[in-house]
Amino acid sequence: MADFSWNTQSALEKALVPGRHGVAGTQAGVTLEEVRDISLVQVMARRGRAAETAKAAKKLFGIEPPRAPGAAVARNATLIWSGPDQFIVFSARQADGQFAKVSKAFAGIASLSDQSDGRCLIRIGGPRARQALAKFCSLDLDDKAFPLGAAATTSIDHTAMNIWREADGTDGHAVFNMLVFTSFADSLWHMILDSSLEYGVQASSAHAA
Amino acid sequence: MRIACPFCGERENGEFTYLGDASPKRPNFAVDGGESPERVEDAFHDYVYLRDNLAGVMREYWYHGGGCRSWLVAERNTVTHEFVSVTAAPGAGAALAARAGE
Numbered sequence: 001m002a003d004f005s006w007n008t009q010s011a012l013e014k015a016l017v018p019g020r021h022g023v024a025g026t027q028a029g030v031t032l033e034e035v036r037d038i039s040l041v042q043v044m045a046r047r048g049r050a051a052e053t054a055k056a057a058k059k060l061f062g063i064e065p066p067r068a069p070g071a072a073v074a075r076n077a078t079l080i081w082s083g084p085d086q087f088i089v090f091s092a093r094q095a096d097g098q099f100a101k102v103s104k105a106f107a108g109i110a111s112l113s114d115q116s117d118g119r120c121l122i123r124i125g126g127p128r129a130r131q132a133l134a135k136f137c138s139l140d141l142d143d144k145a146f147p148l149g150a151a152a153t154t155s156i157d158h159t160a161m162n163i164w165r166e167a168d169g170t171d172g173h174a175v176f177n178m179l180v181f182t183s184f185a186d187s188l189w190h191m192i193l194d195s196s197l198e199y200g201v202q203a204s205s206a207h208a209a
Numbered sequence: 210m211r212i213a214c215p216f217c218g219e220r221e222n223g224e225f226t227y228l229g230d231a232s233p234k235r236p237n238f239a240v241d242g243g244e245s246p247e248r249v250e251d252a253f254h255d256y257v258y259l260r261d262n263l264a265g266v267m268r269e270y271w272y273h274g275g276g277c278r279s280w281l282v283a284e285r286n287t288v289t290h291e292f293v294s295v296t297a298a299p300g301a302g303a304a305l306a307a308r309a310g311e
């Protein structure tokens with residue numbers, strides 16, 4: 001019998017301490033939330049098969065994947081542009097796993113890889129989120145340049161990040177979804193938290209819905 | 210300095226890596242085509258090692274590794290650093306086939 005077994009746990013198991021951090025005040029300027037139990041499938045159209053890949057996506061999700069940087073919200077998934085002729089299928093993880101179903105729909109026309117445990121999803125919101133983001137992200141995240149449905153692949157702290165905007169928070173402020181590599185998540189969390197401390201931070205984790 | 214990726218839009222140059230001159234074409238000799246070994250060797254020596262040192266607009270390969278991970282061809286003025294144009298390199302994305310020698 002094996003001496004130990006591998007456990008599934010969040011990459012932020014140690015780093016994320018739920019509750020208030022930094023400057024105290026009535027309202028936190030920044031909310032940080034790790035979204036757990038996510039499913040991510042990277043879809044890359046094979047050479048000359050981009051149109052068929054878009055068609056297969058339309059059939060499976062009811063919407064076409066974005067042709068330019070952007071995030072398209074379907075009923076059960078969000079399709080996030082991640083490069084020319086490629087996108088990420090983001091959804092809440094189901095017990096039976098979505099990968100088999102998705103890969104069947106793209107068989108022969110696109111190459112897929114399951115990134116569900118390879119990436120960590122951190123949501124940043126609150127009235128001062130943009131000020132905190134400006135310290136480590138070089139994109140213009142103003143409402144005019146980065147409206148609802150905008151997405152980008154960029155780098156923070158020398159590390160790749162997919163960022164996109166879905167619906168605003170219940171507080172009316174913009175929410176930015178940041179997808180980062182699991183292996184860098186611990187370090188990036190500390191960097192993001194440090195960037196946000198002066199505005200007051202409310203940290204939490206949630207299950208993908 | 211900012212570079213306008215045709216896929217991502219304008220980004221800081223730290224997201225890009227410079228490869229070099231996009232003009233040299235890989236020599237394409239037919240197998241047993243009767244070329245002398247000296248000629249083949251000379252052509253490959255040119256292709257691998259010899260570069261022009263242009264003062265002016267130059268076609269260059271750039272890689273958007275900090276973004277969409279696409280190879281790009283940029284026309285850049287080596288004197289002023291002005292980017293005249295940035296387009297997708299052949300083979301970027303799934304739409305276009307890469308041409309021989311690119």
Ligand SMILES: [Zn+2]
Binds near residue numbers: 215
């Ligand atoms: Zn790009």
